[in-house]
Amino acid sequence: MSANTLTPQQRMALPRQKPLEQDPKARSRNFQEVCFGFDETRAREEANRCLECKNALCVKGCPVGVNIPAFISKIVEKDYVGAVQKIREQNYLPAVCGRVCPQEMQCEAQCVLGKKHEPVSIGKLERFVADYEMQNNLFKSPVIMNRLDRKVAVVGSGPAGLTCAAELAKLGYQVTVFEALHAVGGVLRYGIPEFRLPKTILDTEMERIKALGVKVVLNFVVGRTATLDELCNEMGYEAIFLGTGAGTPKFLDIPGESLSGVYSANEFLTRVNLMKAYGFPESDTPIRIGKRVAVCGGGNTAMDAVRTAMRLGAEKAYLVYRRTRAEMPARVEEIHHAEEEGIEFMFMTNPLEVLGDDKNWVKGLRLQKMEMGEPDASGRRKPVPVKGSEFVLDVETLVEAIGQAPNPIIQATTPGLSVTKWGTVVVDERMTTSRPNVYAGGDLITGGSKVILAMQDGQKAASSIHEYLQAHPKK
Helix, strand or coil: CCCCCCCCCCCCCCCCCCECCCCCHHHCCCCCCCCEEEHHHHHHHHHCCCCCCCCCCCHHHHHCCCHHHEEEEHHHHCHHHHHHHHHHHCCCCCCHHHHHHCCCCCCHCCHHHHHCCCCHHHHHHHHHHHHHHHHHCCCCCCCCCCCCCCEEEECCCCCHHHHHHHHHCCCEEEEEECCCCCCCHHHHHCCCCCCCCHHHHHHHHHHHCCCCEEEEEECCCCCCEHHHHHHHHHCCCCCEEEECCCCCCCCCCCCCCEEEEEEEEEHHHHHHHCCHHHCCCCCCCCCCCCCCEEEEEECHHHHHHHHHHHCCCCCEEEEEECCCCCHHHCCCCHHHHHHHCCCCCCEEEEEEEECCCCCCCCEEEEEEEEEEECCCCCCCCEEEECCCCCCECCCCCCECCCCCCCCHHHHHCCCCCCCCCCCCCCCCCCCCCCCCEEEEEEHHHCCCCCHHHHHHHHHHHHHHHHHHHCCCCCC
16 A cells, blocks of 8 residues: 555645755865765655556656656655665666756656656665665665575676676576776766765665675786676686676877877766876876867767866866757766856857867867758768868867777687677677577667666666576586
8 A cells, every 4th residue: 555645636636855965166076975975855746746556657667667656656655765676676876867867868758747747856765764864874785595506707897787786696596796997886986976976875876895805806907807708617607797888988089199198088077086186196197188188979889078167177178069958968967067057058059170289289170060950761860061161179188989899808709709890799689699508788788878778778687687696407
């Protein structure tokens, strides 16, 4: 029986709650978290808006299948720990997903309430219960009833790898995560800025996964330290999941890219996030930016880079994108936050050349205005140059955020592993590669996608690995 005593009409009349946030002028110069989330009062008010649909479309909109009405009902009952435990049945990174998952495109987009009113703020409710558990030290290590003498290796500690590891550990398998860098998290750690996902939150989530019995080995480059064959034949792993991501940057391929002051978004954000360059000289890794910074791209990575540049001291930070605002793949919330912080957007604008001074440092960016051309064979209109529209933007730093390609080491050192011409690993619908005991997911198979979709891949792979191992008894 529902704990919510309000009628559907009363629930629909409740306004959507707004989370507290840092003042834009203050936060544009610090790396503290932008959004403070809900307090208990706001969380319970928002939870009361849920219509508790029997055929919950929001669940179908969640890539990992969280029982959303069930965890929201727990909030109404003031059982916040029960709520986060309900989430963890399908998602072992609730505090992460509550911050970075694009709920507006997924679960909230399917919310029935959103058809005539604003949808329930599912993401903020997920964050609230996860944070409540952390802040009050209420996490209890789960009891794994059936520990199995079966070893599985997870290569890469990004969202796909961590999800796969957690799901397999819950089933009792002995799981070891191999991470090439000196800290876990993959793109969650080196790609997403502190002001969107604090490292303390990520570290706590990682401890929750370790509590399942997952082991972590750092500074271990699979393909160099050991090959996949060595993991299987010499180290005794019966199945392997590959979640090594897409850490090879793509470039615009325009003149002047070799000038000092040009960064890939991958290098830029890794220096700042993983190496704590924002704390130099207290940290060892410096990063130099000019007073005027341009970032090329329109996704979340571009948004992260340009907002980071502003926090590092840029007086002017420009976002250059060759399409319209409506076509930007970045989250609406991040675009809004960037505008509040003073980021200048240059839509329908394409870079042509990086200009340098006599010391080979960036001094400007030659740009060209674009307009939408006729629809191509796919029906999509592509931007085309406007004749005579070239101009120069004075900048001292350029960050290119136009995508990444998969890390190539494993593909190059694993015989029989099928890859595409783009370097992505080929998998079937069960996430199985051309090697029967090797599975893959996340950016390694897509070239770049959302955190929650990588988690979905990890979840699917864990299920497939379980089926495989059950069908192949240990010798």
